[in-house]
Amino acid sequence: MNAEKLKIINMTQSYVQSYIVYVSVELGIFNALFTENMTTHQLAEKLHISESLLKRFMKVLTAMDFVHQKNEMFHLSSLGKLLSQHSDESMESIILFNGRVCMKAWSFFLEGMKMNKSPIELMEGEAFFETNSVSNHRLDTFNQMMRQSSSQLNLDTLFQTRNIVDVKRVIDIGGGAGDVIVKFLKGFYRAEGIVLDKTYIREEAERTIEMHGLTGRCRFIEGDFFLPIENKSDVYILSRILHDWDDHHVNVILRNVAEVMTDKSVLFVIEKLLPEEVNRQTLPAFLEDMHIWAMCNGKERTEKEYAELFRQDHLYISKKHLLDSNIVILEVKKDVQSADEGYGYEICGSL
Ligand SMILES: C[S@@+](CC[C@H](N)C(=O)[O-])C[C@H]1O[C@@H](n2cnc3c(N)ncnc32)[C@H](O)[C@@H]1O
Numbered sequence: 001m002n003a004e005k006l007k008i009i010n011m012t013q014s015y016v017q018s019y020i021v022y023v024s025v026e027l028g029i030f031n032a033l034f035t036e037n038m039t040t041h042q043l044a045e046k047l048h049i050s051e052s053l054l055k056r057f058m059k060v061l062t063a064m065d066f067v068h069q070k071n072e073m074f075h076l077s078s079l080g081k082l083l084s085q086h087s088d089e090s091m092e093s094i095i096l097f098n099g100r101v102c103m104k105a106w107s108f109f110l111e112g113m114k115m116n117k118s119p120i121e122l123m124e125g126e127a128f129f130e131t132n133s134v135s136n137h138r139l140d141t142f143n144q145m146m147r148q149s150s151s152q153l154n155l156d157t158l159f160q161t162r163n164i165v166d167v168k169r170v171i172d173i174g175g176g177a178g179d180v181i182v183k184f185l186k187g188f189y190r191a192e193g194i195v196l197d198k199t200y201i202r203e204e205a206e207r208t209i210e211m212h213g214l215t216g217r218c219r220f221i222e223g224d225f226f227l228p229i230e231n232k233s234d235v236y237i238l239s240r241i242l243h244d245w246d247d248h249h250v251n252v253i254l255r256n257v258a259e260v261m262t263d264k265s266v267l268f269v270i271e272k273l274l275p276e277e278v279n280r281q282t283l284p285a286f287l288e289d290m291h292i293w294a295m296c297n298g299k300e301r302t303e304k305e306y307a308e309l310f311r312q313d314h315l316y317i318s319k320k321h322l323l324d325s326n327i328v329i330l331e332v333k334k335d336v337q338s339a340d341e342g343y344g345y346e347i348c349g350s351l
Pocket residue numbers: 129146147150173174175176177179180196197198201223224225226238239240241244
């Protein structure tokens with residue numbers, strides 16, 4: 001087979017590897033091997049699955065470098081350890097979210113394209129964040145995944161060169177389980193914090209606040225970012241919110257925030273930016289754009305696209321902080337003149 005045909009085959013069959021990884025996490029293979037090396041026989045007994053099938057499956061995991069075998073015993077490689085819930089840098093929840101929710105939703109992609117309707121809506125019959133139930137399998141798995149990625153955000157550089165003392169209140173709009181605001185409150189150490197989100201996540205957010213010893217300084221309020229914001233603050237946070245929504249919904253969210261902002265307040269927008277150039281190197285960003293559409297009818301945007309959305313509400317980017325993994329924090333301010341003049345701002349950090 002020539003190289004081009006092989007490239008196409010590899011691209012179109014990568015779902016096989018996705019399922020292998022997802023199923024091994026779901027079966028508990030990495031958790032079982034994290035604490036104890038085992039033979040296939042022992043592992044099959046522990047997981048209640050066919051030994052002969054597991055033998056074939058373990059060959060794939062060995063070839064993928066997730067496990068190594070010595071004599072009859074299997075142990076985890078450094079890659080395999082990352083897929084166990086016992087690892088400090090565990091990726092278990094993102095794999096489970098991919099397998100339980102995303103991979104299923106993607107099977108509706110063709111219908112979604114034809115009907116211009118997000119695949120998740122076709123699968124679930126409701127939009128991703130639309131649920132009235134307190135517990136929802138999709139959102140529960142999603143929150144675990146978000147928590148893992150939020151806990152890895154490093155915001156230290158954000159507080160180095162600013163007036164921290166005058167910040168009296170920070171509100172995290174769509175703040176989820178509270179993992180982002182606790183980082184902000186560490187920096188803005190004199191401020192009180194508010195997590196505004198939907199009721200289903202209240203308990204988890206309150207647990208996070210308590211775990212960080214912030215019960216006296218931070219509270220959860222049930223709210224809807226499509227309605228006017230009642231709590232005026234010095235600092236507003238929109239972390240991984242705007243990319244979940246189409247332009248129309250983003251306009252509403254930004255208008256609500258802009259309405260309560262003054263020329264002294266700051267809005268921190270945490271997002272990944274879509275590159276301007278389209279090529280093989282930037283492919284992952286464009287795949288993520290399709291993915292966010294498939295999952296919640298959302299959209300990844302270039303910096304210019306964000307700047308244009310901000311401009312409509314007299315908001316402008318005053319600073320850009322570059323964090324790890326292509327995530328940026330756009331520091332957004334309100335001022336009619338600067339918003340109209342376009343941008344020329346400071347960049348802090350490097351990718
Ligand atoms: C992608 S998560 C981001 C969570 C958090 N900001 C972070 O960065 O980890 C999106 C959050 O928006 C919340 N959300 C969705 N629709 C909302 C609405 N109408 N009003 C308030 N929060 C909402 C969800 O419950 C979820 O916690």
